[in-house]
Amino acid sequence: MSPFEFVMVIVAAIILLTVLTLKYKIHPAITLFIVAAIIGLSTGHDVASTMDLIKKYFGSTLGGIGILIIFGAMIACGIQDTGAAQSIANFFIRFFRGKNLELAPALTGFIMSIPVFGDIAIVLNAPIASILAKRKKISMAVMAPMLNVGLTLTHGLVPPTPGILAVSLMLGADIGMVIFWGLICSVISLTLTYLIAKPLLAKGEFIEPLADFTEGVQPAKSDSTVNDLCIKEDGLPGSFLAFVPLIIPAGMITIGSFSKMLFAKESTAYAVSSAIGDSTVAMFFGILSVAFLVFRRKSKVISKANSEGYTMTSETPIEQIVFDNWVVRALKIAIIPLIVTAMGGAMGGILRENSAITEIGNIVAATNFPKILIPFILAAVLMAVCGSMTTASMTAAALIQPMLSKLGLSPVIASLAIGAGSMVFWHVNNSGFWVFCSLYNFNAKQGLKYFTTVNALGGIIAFAALACLTIAGFVS
Numbered sequence: 001m002s003p004f005e006f007v008m009v010i011v012a013a014i015i016l017l018t019v020l021t022l023k024y025k026i027h028p029a030i031t032l033f034i035v036a037a038i039i040g041l042s043t044g045h046d047v048a049s050t051m052d053l054i055k056k057y058f059g060s061t062l063g064g065i066g067i068l069i070i071f072g073a074m075i076a077c078g079i080q081d082t083g084a085a086q087s088i089a090n091f092f093i094r095f096f097r098g099k100n101l102e103l104a105p106a107l108t109g110f111i112m113s114i115p116v117f118g119d120i121a122i123v124l125n126a127p128i129a130s131i132l133a134k135r136k137k138i139s140m141a142v143m144a145p146m147l148n149v150g151l152t153l154t155h156g157l158v159p160p161t162p163g164i165l166a167v168s169l170m171l172g173a174d175i176g177m178v179i180f181w182g183l184i185c186s187v188i189s190l191t192l193t194y195l196i197a198k199p200l201l202a203k204g205e206f207i208e209p210l211a212d213f214t215e216g217v218q219p220a221k222s223d224s225t226v227n228d229l230c231i232k233e234d235g236l237p238g239s240f241l242a243f244v245p246l247i248i249p250a251g252m253i254t255i256g257s258f259s260k261m262l263f264a265k266e267s268t269a270y271a272v273s274s275a276i277g278d279s280t281v282a283m284f285f286g287i288l289s290v291a292f293l294v295f296r297r298k299s300k301v302i303s304k305a306n307s308e309g310y311t312m313t314s315e316t317p318i319e320q321i322v323f324d325n326w327v328v329r330a331l332k333i334a335i336i337p338l339i340v341t342a343m344g345g346a347m348g349g350i351l352r353e354n355s356a357i358t359e360i361g362n363i364v365a366a367t368n369f370p371k372i373l374i375p376f377i378l379a380a381v382l383m384a385v386c387g388s389m390t391t392a393s394m395t396a397a398a399l400i401q402p403m404l405s406k407l408g409l410s411p412v413i414a415s416l417a418i419g420a421g422s423m424v425f426w427h428v429n430n431s432g433f434w435v436f437c438s439l440y441n442f443n444a445k446q447g448l449k450y451f452t453t454v455n456a457l458g459g460i461i462a463f464a465a466l467a468c469l470t471i472a473g474f475v476s
Contacts, residue, residue: 001356010399014382016038029343037050037051037054039350043350045350053349054350056346057347057350060345061341061349062341066342069162069334069341070334072160073117073330073331073333074330075115075283075286075287076117076333077325077330077333078290078293079112081297081304082294083236083242084246085108085124085128086233086236087236088111089104089108090231093230098136098226103146105125105143105146106149107190108150110151111154111246111247113158114154114249114250115160115283117161118389119337122436122439125147126210126213129147130213133214134208135217135219139204140209140440141201141206145197146197149197150190152455153186153462154182155389156393156423156462157416158182159175159253163341163393163419165279166344167419171404171411171414172411173410173412174257179253179257181412181416182416185416185466186462189465190458193454197457201454207441234300237297245286245289248285249286255273256276256278294321294322298318340390347398348394348397351395352399357403358402364406365403365408371409372409375409375418376420376421378396378400379396379419379420379422382396382422383423389430392421392422393422396418397415400418412475413466413470413475416466416475420460423456423462424455424456425452433447433452437451
């Protein structure tokens with residue numbers, strides 16, 4: 001197949017992906033399967049070999065990220081049940097002395113979205129953002145967009161969030177380096193986005209928080225102290241303990257990656273560093289750390305479990321709560337992200353099987369077009385048409401992977417450029433867009449006005465930060 005014919009197949013696949021998702025409302029997993037099958041058949045494979053490729057890449061993707069998504073969902077259950085999210089928000093309220101409170105849920109979401117899937121972080125932060133908005137009389141037009149860009153940055157750029165993790169694995173990037181530089185770019189972007197966007201957002205209309213989250217909550221008096229603004233709830237964990245389950249996974253993976261650079265591959269120290277930096281091990285330690293938070297909130301955790309159909313009492317051991325209740329709930333939460341991500345990997349695998357990608361890479365490499373822009377633009381375009389950051393990122397990675405050597409891009413740079421690009425066209429064809437609108441009291445027009453624009457700004461600034469760090473020689 002010639003490069004031109006292959007490009008036409010890709011264009012047709014993207015159109016089909018968009019039509020099936022938006023017009024016919026077919027579930028993304030089935031849509032991806034249909035499109036993957038059509039790509040396989042259109043690029044010269046027969047039915048049997050196409051199905052074999054789908055199963056092969058579905059399985060390999062699932063093997064790479066499946067356990068991590070389940071463990072991330074377990075951590076999310078723990079954060080919700082133990083009140084860790086409220087404690088983290090209270091920490092930022094105190095840190096900013098009760099001012100600029102839109103940064104409290106933004107930074108809570110920023111940290112939470114590293115090990116926890118983005119849509120889950122949206123739901124966990126909705127009550128926090130709404131209560132703070134009501135107490136401090138802050139418009140959701142200021143509060144919600146900053147929260148959105150905060151959690152979307154780490155969702156798109158920092159493993160072990162499934163999308164960027166799958167991209168990093170697909171491109172062969174060092175996960176620890178992607179975490180480290182992804183965090184750097186995300187912090188730069190969140191800071192600059194806030195400074196640029198807040199004055200503009202403040203001029204918008206006043207949007208009340210959703211009444212369901214603020215029943216009984218009264219606006220704070222003008223002389224209220226910082227402590228008055230904090231979220232009150234019995235048995236909340238201390239700030240340090242609340243952060244630990246979120247920081248441990250990313251910290252272990254990053255430390256492991258840096259440590260491996262210092263030791264010979266045959267050494268014991270290298271083996272220890274590899275164990276510490278293993279994504280699955282790191283996420284499991286995150287689960288263990290959130291399990292310790294159950295002790296102070298055991299009655300409320302049990303109450304939550306019983307509301308989910310369990311029969312637990314004060315005599316129920318902690319390990320049963322964690323490894324029974326949370327596992328079952330996590331599987332319910334994780335099943336859709338698992339299947340969609342794995343099917344996206346199947347479609348990407350079939351794309352990578354075509355030799356025309358290498359020829360396209362040679363053509364692009366021969367031009368003067370800035371090479372680092374290619375994965376960024378490709379991810380942005382795919383996001384605009386398919387509406388899923390994970391699908392857009394993985395499809396972009398599948399197309400870029402065979403071109404990497406020709407483009408002269410490292411896997412780390414390409415992964416982060418794709419992650420930044422996947423933020424740029426976050427709009428009505430994205431499920432997260434509607435989750436945000438429904439939970440944060442926005443209509444579609446307001447969502448486009450506040451969420452889409454601020455997310456695009458965040459993605460562009462993150463990419464600009466990556467480009468500057470690459471030109472300066474820091475990222476390679």
